[in-house]
Amino acid sequence: MSTTVTEPAPTEKKSRFSKKSKSNETGIPDYSDFSAVKPKPNLAPRYVRDRRAADKTLRIVFWAMIGLFGLLVAGVIASLFFALGAKESLDDSLNTQKQVQNEVSRLGPIADYYDGLVQRQELASSTMQNDLDHPKLLEELYSAARGHVEVLSVTMAPSAPCPGPNPFETTPALGCINLTVSANNPAGAAAFVEALNSNPTLFSDAFTPTFASSEGTPANVTVNYSSNALSMRFVPADRRDEVKAAAEEAASRATTGATP
Amino acid sequence: MTAKQTKIVAAGGVAAVVLVALAWFFGVSPQLSNANESKSAEEQAITATAALRTELASLQQKEAELGKASDAYNQLAQQFPPSFQTAEWVTMVTSAASRSGAVLTTISPSVPQLGSVGATDEEAAAAAPVDPAAAAEETLATSTVNLTAEGDAESLREFLRLLNQMPRPILVEHAAITTDESTGGSILTVTGSTFMMRALENPLENPAPEGETSQEAPEVAEGPQ
Numbered sequence: 227m228s229t230t231v232t233e234p235a236p237t238e239k240k241s242r243f244s245k246k247s248k249s250n251e252t253g254i255p256d257y258s259d260f261s262a263v264k265p266k267p268n269l270a271p272r273y274v275r276d277r278r279a280a281d282k283t284l285r286i287v288f289w290a291m292i293g294l295f296g297l298l299v300a301g302v303i304a305s306l307f308f309a310l311g312a313k314e315s316l317d318d319s320l321n322t323q324k325q326v327q328n329e330v331s332r333l334g335p336i337a338d339y340y341d342g343l344v345q346r347q348e349l350a351s352s353t354m355q356n357d358l359d360h361p362k363l364l365e366e367l368y369s370a371a372r373g374h375v376e377v378l379s380v381t382m383a384p385s386a387p388c389p390g391p392n393p394f395e396t397t398p399a400l401g402c403i404n405l406t407v408s409a410n411n412p413a414g415a416a417a418f419v420e421a422l423n424s425n426p427t428l429f430s431d432a433f434t435p436t437f438a439s440s441e442g443t444p445a446n447v448t449v450n451y452s453s454n455a456l457s458m459r460f461v462p463a464d465r466r467d468e469v470k471a472a473a474e475e476a477a478s479r480a481t482t483g484a485t486p
Numbered sequence: 487m488t489a490k491q492t493k494i495v496a497a498g499g500v501a502a503v504v505l506v507a508l509a510w511f512f513g514v515s516p517q518l519s520n521a522n523e524s525k526s527a528e529e530q531a532i533t534a535t536a537a538l539r540t541e542l543a544s545l546q547q548k549e550a551e552l553g554k555a556s557d558a559y560n561q562l563a564q565q566f567p568p569s570f571q572t573a574e575w576v577t578m579v580t581s582a583a584s585r586s587g588a589v590l591t592t593i594s595p596s597v598p599q600l601g602s603v604g605a606t607d608e609e610a611a612a613a614a615p616v617d618p619a620a621a622a623e624e625t626l627a628t629s630t631v632n633l634t635a636e637g638d639a640e641s642l643r644e645f646l647r648l649l650n651q652m653p654r655p656i657l658v659e660h661a662a663i664t665t666d667e668s669t670g671g672s673i674l675t676v677t678g679s680t681f682m683m684r685a686l687e688n689p690l691e692n693p694a695p696e697g698e699t700s701q702e703a704p705e706v707a708e709g710p711q
Contacts, residue, residue: 276488283491287498294502302513309517312524319531326538333545335689340548342686343559349626350566353602353657353681360661361647368643377639379664460655 347462354460355469358382358400363455366428367405370421374414375407378444386480388448390431397430398477399450406444415445422449453477556688564653566683570598570629575654575680579633582648588637588674598629598682627682631656635674639663642674649676656680 268275360382371377381404388402409415415434422432432449453473461469487495548555567574576593583590601624635645642663649656660677 276490279488280490280494283487283494287494291498291501291505294505298505298509298513302509302517305514305517305521309521309524312521312528316524316528316531319528319535323531323535323538326535326542330538330542330545333542333549335687336549336552337545339552339559339686339689340555343555343562346562346566346625346683346686347558349683350562350681353626354655357655357657359650360658361643361650364643364646364663368639377663379662381660381662381664382658383660383662457650 351460351462351465355456355458356473357457357459358451358455359457362457363403363428363451366425367403367422367449370425370429371407371418374418374421375409375445377405377407379406380404387450387477388431388433390450391433392431397426397450397452398474398480399430399452400455400473400477400480401451403449403451405447405449407447409445415447419447422447426452428452428454552690556690559686559688562683563685565655566626566681567654568682568685570595570680570682578652578654579649582652583635583645586637586645586648587641588635588645590633590635591673592632592634594632595680596630598627600624600627602626602628602679602681625684628679629682630677630679633674633676633678635676636666636669636671637674639672642672645674646676654680 270278363382364380367380368377382401385402387396387399388404390396407415407418409418419432419434422429428451430450430452432447434445434447436444436446453470456470456473458466458469572595575595579593580590633649635642637645646658646661649658656676656678657680658676658678660675662675664673664675665671666673
């Protein structure tokens with residue numbers, strides 16, 4: 227038994243697509259909207275179709291997992307390389323640090339030498355900072371005595387400043403020099419005291435508690451000396467003002483203590 | 487989507503999450519942690535190296551100026567020798583006396599004592615036993631010297647001036663010029679201190695043996711393993 231399907235004539239029956247079809251214009255039927263093959267009914271049972279769909283899904287998930295695994299492996303490898311790079315960089319830095327440290331250690335004795343030298347220079351300076359310029363003091367004393375008195379003895383020893391002629395105001399001084407002089411007359415001894423007092427940068431508060439009453443009689447003279455009597459020969463030039471100020475501060479305290 | 491598909495997708499999702507978690511906790515995270523520790527240690531190393539470089543620059547400058555420092559120390563060591571060097575010192579004093587015209591009558595240096603000892607402390611210092619620990623730390627030692635010379639006032643002043651200019655300094659604590667009534671001459675009495683300093687080893691003259699340095703290299707921080 228055969229069935230014959232007759233193609234309807236395009237002109238005989240109006241297609242439901244006729245409005246859009248070009249056949250109306252050209253007379254040729256247009257099947258572009260239809261499948262190239264004939265539609266056929268899916269006769270497979272549902273469970274088969276489900277199994278096929280499940281298989282397909284499984285394949286998709288499987289490949290997706292493979293892809294994800296690949297990505298993760300790539301990520302792990304990348305992080306491994308990143309960590310290795312960081313470690314290499316660290317090793318380089320540590321090597322550099324070790325090299326510099328070795329160089330610093332090699333130069334350590336030089337640092338010790340410098341530190342020792344500086345310490346010794348400071349020690350020498352502090353030990354000798356109270357050194358008095360005795361030749362200069364003697365020179366000035368003998369110079370002041372010239373023509374007025376003959377110096378019989380000079381004693382320069384650590385002592386508090388001696389009281390001067392002005393009990394209300396004593397010039398700060400580092401210490402006191404005791405002299406014994408021989409004067410032809412009291413005026414000579416007085417002139418000597420005046421000569422000492424006319425040198426205020428070095429001396430102050432000269433006084434003669436025992437005056438000569440006649441020719442050749444010894445007279446005792448006391449005179450204070452200032453911070454300018456310090457020799458400063460071991461004090462570096464940039465510290466001299468500081469040392470002098472400290473000495474004057476001490477002199478001021480000593481003078482205040484010595485003044486009744 | 488069928489129930490089976492849903493199950494497959496759900497199982498795949500769970501497996502993906504587990505896979506990602508495993509990769510993170512056992513693969514990526516430890517490496518990132520290592521990398522972070524390395525970076526942190528590297529930063530510390532860079533900071534430490536920068537500080538060391540600053541110190542090194544200072545040391546290299548000192549090394550370049552070592553000759554000057556050596557000269558300065560040699561001069562200081564002449565003024566403050568490590569031991570009293572009696573013969574040298576006596577020669578200096580007698581030479582000063584003979585050049586000035588004064589006659590040196592007494593010259594008596596005391597045994598050097600550790601520290602800056604004044605003339606008044608000398609007896610107490612001499613009686614005290616030497617502490618080895620203190621001796622190891624002390625840099626300065628003192629010897630009290632007493633000098634007496636005779637001559638005219640002019641020569642004694644000159645002698646005092648020459649004493650003041652000696653290469654070995656004397657810190658004069660007491661100086662007196664008195665007239666000797668019996669002879670008519672003058673007598674100079676000087677009490678002072680002369681000092682000694684512990685010797686300093688010059689690294690150029692006594693280089694440290696290879697591998698031995700005075701400053702031990704500190705341990706360098708270890709990076710992550």
